[in-house]
Amino acid sequence: MKHNFNPGPAVLPKTVLKKASKAVLDLDDSGLSVLEISHRSNAFKEILENSTKMALEIAGLKGKGYSALFLHGGASTQFLNVAANFLNQKAGYSDTGSWSAKAIKEAKHYGQVVEVASSAYCKYNYIPVSFENTSELDYLHITTNNTIYGTQYSEIPRVDCPLVADMSSDIFSRVLDYNKFDLFYAGAQKNLGPAGVALVVIKESFLDRVKRKLPSMLDYKLHLSKGSSFNTPPVFAIYTTMLTLQWIIEKGGLKKLGKKNSQKASLIYSEVDRNSKFRGFANKENRSQMNVVFNLVDKSEKEIFDQMWQSLGIEGLNGHRSVGGYRASIYNALELESVKLLVECMKEFENR
Ligand SMILES: *Cc1c(COP(=O)(O)O)cnc(C)c1O
Numbered sequence: 001m002k003h004n005f006n007p008g009p010a011v012l013p014k015t016v017l018k019k020a021s022k023a024v025l026d027l028d029d030s031g032l033s034v035l036e037i038s039h040r041s042n043a044f045k046e047i048l049e050n051s052t053k054m055a056l057e058i059a060g061l062k063g064k065g066y067s068a069l070f071l072h073g074g075a076s077t078q079f080l081n082v083a084a085n086f087l088n089q090k091a092g093y094s095d096t097g098s099w100s101a102k103a104i105k106e107a108k109h110y111g112q113v114v115e116v117a118s119s120a121y122c123k124y125n126y127i128p129v130s131f132e133n134t135s136e137l138d139y140l141h142i143t144t145n146n147t148i149y150g151t152q153y154s155e156i157p158r159v160d161c162p163l164v165a166d167m168s169s170d171i172f173s174r175v176l177d178y179n180k181f182d183l184f185y186a187g188a189q190k191n192l193g194p195a196g197v198a199l200v201v202i203k204e205s206f207l208d209r210v211k212r213k214l215p216s217m218l219d220y221k222l223h224l225s226k227g228s229s230f231n232t233p234p235v236f237a238i239y240t241t242m243l244t245l246q247w248i249i250e251k252g253g254l255k256k257l258g259k260k261n262s263q264k265a266s267l268i269y270s271e272v273d274r275n276s277k278f279r280g281f282a283n284k285e286n287r288s289q290m291n292v293v294f295n296l297v298d299k300s301e302k303e304i305f306d307q308m309w310q311s312l313g314i315e316g317l318n319g320h321r322s323v324g325g326y327r328a329s330i331y332n333a334l335e336l337e338s339v340k341l342l343v344e345c346m347k348e349f350e351n352r
């Protein structure tokens with residue numbers, strides 16, 4: 001058995017994988033594969049409707065004036081879409097990692113970008129929390145969880161302008177006031193489903209601020225008016241995301257999942273702090289509950305530790321090339337037993 005700590009694409013619930021693979025052969029006894037159905041069919045319309053409904057329900061935004069979209073192009077396309085739609089003059093970005101930096105780069109195609117805060121000078125090991133003068137911004141963009149550095153906003157900051165968030169690596173992982181956001185988006189491949197689709201949730205009143213004439217594929221209003229089917233959407237990715245959303249609800253929603261995620265995170269962080277062989281990367285107050293980044297105190301022992309965890313069936317523990325060391329990505333679908341196994345392995349490594 002494998003224990004999948006991959007950062008993304010990442011672990012999905014086993015039940016989701018079973019249902020998805022069955023649907024590849026035969027979708028709900030229709031005699032057709034989910035890969036073969038028309039995106040205009042009633043079967044797919046129902047899949048889209050269910051996915052939209054469940055995404056809003058999980059976020060606690062049902063009936064609160066929000067809409068959900070499922071779009072191609074991953075989170076990276078949203079870096080550009082957000083700015084194309086909403087950056088009329090000046091937008092603020094909090095620079096908390098290389099994904100934020102990439103979002104900033106794309107936004108600059110459309111207008112002025114103010115970096116309201118940055119932790120780049122500290123190798124992004126913490127989250128700046130206070131921003132000045134946000135009232136004149138078209139919006140402020142944050143990255144709620146920094147996948148590479150293992151930092152996360154523990155609370156959503158208060159701002160005096162619309163708030164936009166890239167939530168690719170911590171979407172639906174904890175209880176949060178999702179109504180603080182005017183728009184949030186996430187590439188599916190960390191906590192929602194397979195690569196190839198991004199979920200975008202938009203407050204409808206925010207759309208009144210769109211002024212620019214846009215090419216069709218960048219136009220949120222157009223995509224909304226066509227119910228995420230302006231062109232052929234990624235049918236299979238959306239179907240599998242629907243199954244994951246269903247799984248989240250069946251598991252008791254964000255309250256239950258958040259508890260499980262906190263439990264997993266504190267197990268590993270306590271071991272990182274206790275174990276004389278390891279050192280954590282992120283500032284303690286800003287530690288991520290999704291990506292635990294740590295390193296060896298003595299890097300010459302890397303080969304030994306690598307061999308130990310690999311022999312246990314642990315996968316995907318290597319840190320991002322820009323940080324090095326290790327990164328345990330412990331997304332929603334990773335089970336507590338996998339985390340316990342890793343912690344045991346760290347203990348054994350110390351005691352050997
Ligand atoms: C993975 C990731 C992205 C990139 O997503 P793509 O779907 O590959 O474009 C963007 N932001 C964050 C925070 C991520 O973790």
